[in-house]
Amino acid sequence: MNNFIVDFYCAKARLVIELDGSQHYTEDGLAHDSERTNILNALGLMVIRFPNTEIDNNFPSVCNKIDNIIKSRLP
Numbered sequence: 001m002n003n004f005i006v007d008f009y010c011a012k013a014r015l016v017i018e019l020d021g022s023q024h025y026t027e028d029g030l031a032h033d034s035e036r037t038n039i040l041n042a043l044g045l046m047v048i049r050f051p052n053t054e055i056d057n058n059f060p061s062v063c064n065k066i067d068n069i070i071k072s073r074l075p
Contacts, residue, residue, distance in 0.1 A: 002039050013073040016040055016047040017066060019055055
């Protein structure tokens with residue numbers, strides 16, 4: 001069984017939100033994240049990722065994106 005700790009999870013929308021620092025953009029980091037995302041998707045979860053720089057520089061836009069995705073996934 002795969003066990004993961006995600007950054008944020010909205011159970012009602014079955015949404016995983018990941019905040020990615022520089023280690024996620026190495027060859028190993030990208031491969032690990034891709035495998036993990038595929039597993040989470042197979043469980044019916046949607047995974048969205050935001051680079052830390054986007055969080056730091058454009059937080060309101062990130063919040064809007066998350067809000068829109070959650071609204072689109074709720075009945």
